[in-house]
Amino acid sequence: MAESPDAGEILRAPLTIGYDFQRTTGPVIGAFFTALAERRMLGIRDTGGRVVCPPVEYDPESGEPLTDMVEVGTEGTVRSWSWVSRVREGQPLATPHALALIQLDGADTSMLHVIDAADPSEVSTGARVRVRWAPESVDGFGNLVCFELAEGKG
Amino acid sequence: MNAERVAVVGIGQTKYASVRGDVSLPGLLREAAYRALEDARLTMDDIDAIVVGKAPDFFEGIMMPETYLAEALGAVGKPLFRVHTAGSVGGSTAIVAASHVESGVHERVLTIGWQQQSVSEAMWALSFPIPFQQQLVAGAGGYFAPFIREYIRRSGAPDDIGILVALKDRLNALKNPYAHLHEPEITYDSIKESFMLWEPIRYSETCPSSDGAIAMVLAGEQAAEASAAASGVRPAWVHGTAMRSEPATASGRDQVSPRAGIDCAADVYSQAGIVDPVAEIDMVEMYVPFSWYEPMWLENLGFAPEGEGWKMTEQGRTALDGDLPVNCSGGVLSTNPIGASGMIRFGEAAMQVRGQAGDHQIDGVETALGHAYGGAAQFFAMWVVGSEKP
Numbered sequence: 001m002a003e004s005p006d007a008g009e010i011l012r013a014p015l016t017i018g019y020d021f022q023r024t025t026g027p028v029i030g031a032f033f034t035a036l037a038e039r040r041m042l043g044i045r046d047t048g049g050r051v052v053c054p055p056v057e058y059d060p061e062s063g064e065p066l067t068d069m070v071e072v073g074t075e076g077t078v079r080s081w082s083w084v085s086r087v088r089e090g091q092p093l094a095t096p097h098a099l100a101l102i103q104l105d106g107a108d109t110s111m112l113h114v115i116d117a118a119d120p121s122e123v124s125t126g127a128r129v130r131v132r133w134a135p136e137s138v139d140g141f142g143n144l145v146c147f148e149l150a151e152g153k154g
Numbered sequence: 155m156n157a158e159r160v161a162v163v164g165i166g167q168t169k170y171a172s173v174r175g176d177v178s179l180p181g182l183l184r185e186a187a188y189r190a191l192e193d194a195r196l197t198m199d200d201i202d203a204i205v206v207g208k209a210p211d212f213f214e215g216i217m218m219p220e221t222y223l224a225e226a227l228g229a230v231g232k233p234l235f236r237v238h239t240a241g242s243v244g245g246s247t248a249i250v251a252a253s254h255v256e257s258g259v260h261e262r263v264l265t266i267g268w269q270q271q272s273v274s275e276a277m278w279a280l281s282f283p284i285p286f287q288q289q290l291v292a293g294a295g296g297y298f299a300p301f302i303r304e305y306i307r308r309s310g311a312p313d314d315i316g317i318l319v320a321l322k323d324r325l326n327a328l329k330n331p332y333a334h335l336h337e338p339e340i341t342y343d344s345i346k347e348s349f350m351l352w353e354p355i356r357y358s359e360t361c362p363s364s365d366g367a368i369a370m371v372l373a374g375e376q377a378a379e380a381s382a383a384a385s386g387v388r389p390a391w392v393h394g395t396a397m398r399s400e401p402a403t404a405s406g407r408d409q410v411s412p413r414a415g416i417d418c419a420a421d422v423y424s425q426a427g428i429v430d431p432v433a434e435i436d437m438v439e440m441y442v443p444f445s446w447y448e449p450m451w452l453e454n455l456g457f458a459p460e461g462e463g464w465k466m467t468e469q470g471r472t473a474l475d476g477d478l479p480v481n482c483s484g485g486v487l488s489t490n491p492i493g494a495s496g497m498i499r500f501g502e503a504a505m506q507v508r509g510q511a512g513d514h515q516i517d518g519v520e521t522a523l524g525h526a527y528g529g530a531a532q533f534f535a536m537w538v539v540g541s542e543k544p
Contacts, residue, residue, distance in 0.1 A: 026178025
């Protein structure tokens with residue numbers, strides 16, 4: 001019986017895959033992306049009257065189609081957060097930042113996004129934040145770069 | 155096995171197209187699901203569980219799409235399952251859904267198969283270099299072409315059988331409003347002159363890339379009778395279901411007529427009490443993505459002796475007015491949203507039994523076979539549906 005090769009002698013071959021996709025967005029997500037390009041944030045009213053942001057096409061509980069798009073604020077309140085102190089490749093910002101659940105003004109749900117802050121002592125549950133837009137308008141979510149801290153307490 | 159009786163009581167399809175840019179993925183699935191519910195005279199509230207199937211995630215680039223489809227599919231508070239078996243997935247998904255009713259666990263199950271081929275190029279998704287995946291180097295067509303060549307060599311079939319299959323299926327598709335390809339100008343010569351894609355498969359002998367979804371409602375005996383009373387359309391009773399798998403590359407494996415397909419057919423016929431399939435089955439929807447697979451599967455499924463499937467095609471026996479119509483809907487050659495294609499075969503077989511197939515309806519269908527295959531012709535799923543209670 002042959003001896004098993006030393007693990008150090010087993011070759012590893014590279015496999016690099018590049019593959020592009022497109023999405024059909026439908027009437028609700030399509031409208032949300034269109035508004036983002038115009039530097040506006042949209043939510044949608046569900047059958048229970050709550051404003052869901054980012055909007056969903058179908059009611060989270062009943063599954064009914066939703067159509068009542070509602071403009072929400074570009075400022076909001078931090079509902080919870082996590083500090084990223086050591087930044088590695090491929091993360092949203094090149095400097096330490098917070099991943100946070102942010103409830104935009106006028107919305108009843110939170111969205112997960114990024115807060116650019118200098119130090120975790122500046123971030124707290126209840127802190128106020130505002131959208132930082134891309135300097136030049138780009139398609140879709142790319143236009144919303146991150147959030148930054150704003151004055152006040154939510 | 156003391157299984158509960160199960161029947162198809164609702165079928166809904168989207169219009170199939172190369173791009174359904176008017177809807178999101180959840181919107182596409184809802185289109186099929188709500189048509190199936192309407193056909194069954196039911197609402198989403200009546201559904202106990204949902205079973206979905208699609209081709210590999212890489213084709214659409216959404217990892218585990220079932221997680222974000224739950225609300226659109228009305229699955230909140232209900233079991234939601236995903237089935238994976240490559241190209242046969244539409245068939246195996248329907249069988250898993252049926253088994254939930256047969257087992258007595260659920261009374262009414264909604265099942266959906268779909269694909270949005272427009273979001274990516276599935277051929278290249280299948281084309282990683284050897285040895286990091288199955289040897290599908292040039293996509294499915296390049297993989298299957300040598301086995302078609304071998305079928306022609308063994309059987310001595312004339313060169314143009316594939317053209318005859320493609321012409322029949324594309325003309326059948328003109329009678330199916332949901333079919334993707336509607337090519338009223340197609341002729342024998344236009345197929346013959348279309349460019350050779352993977353010799354001996356020409357462009358017009360190849361399935362298209364489609365967006366679309368199909369849904370079915372499967373119901374236990376009482377629920378099926380209640381739906382039928384409300385809709386006035388008879389249920390398609392499931393008389394047998396079978397699945398078989400085999401390795402892709404085992405030595406000695408016959409990819410022209412895989413053992414798994416032969417065994418799967420024998421199993422489903424046995425369950426349905428069928429001894430002479432060509433005499434007892436009134437029509438077949440089989441998975442024919444490349445034209446020559448019609449004669450190949452006619453033999454694999456026991457409708458013709460080995461080497462003689464092509465004669466049934468040549469003699470017109472598989473045409474709408476033949477004694478064994480095959481792919482009256484236009485088949486995979488006219489519509490191919492991969493993850494849905496197997497379920498479309500199963501659904502079209504049920505539509506024929508229910509008398510719902512419109513312009514491509516065959517008169518008096520009492521027993522029909524739905525067939526799907528996938529992977530390197532290694533996964534098979536089949537069901538027999540009939541007008542009488544089993």
